[in-house]
Amino acid sequence: MMKRAKKIEFRVTHTEYFIIQNKALKSGNSISEFLRNTALDYPLTYKLTEDEILAYRQLSQYADNFRRIGNLFKLGDTTGVKEACIETTKLIRNHLNKLK
The missing domain is CATH 1.20.5 (Single alpha-helices involved in coiled-coils or other helix-helix interfaces)
Known part of the structure; x- marks a missing residue:
């Protein structure tokens, strides 16, 4: 796997941040993993509790x-x-x- 060296930043509202954070937590992913997988149409991996x-x-x-x-x-x-x-x-x- 290639090393992830580039960083992308974007601004969101307080509400948008909490929505994204909540969706990432529900999927069992970090916010970065969740946004990357969503943006690249990768399947979201779900980590079991x-x-x-x-x-x-x-x-x-x-x-x-x-x-x-x-x-x-x-x-x-x-x-x-x-x-x-x-x-x-x-x-x-x-x-x-x-x-x-």
């Missing part, structure tokens, strides 16, 4: 559990299906209780 990363990990765990349940159905293991469903249900309920 720690809470969002945790939520995706939990969803991945649920997906694994449901995949196992599907495999048990294919094998005809109804006892295993019941146990896996109960385990997955408890896991989901525990995480939902944290939101209360």
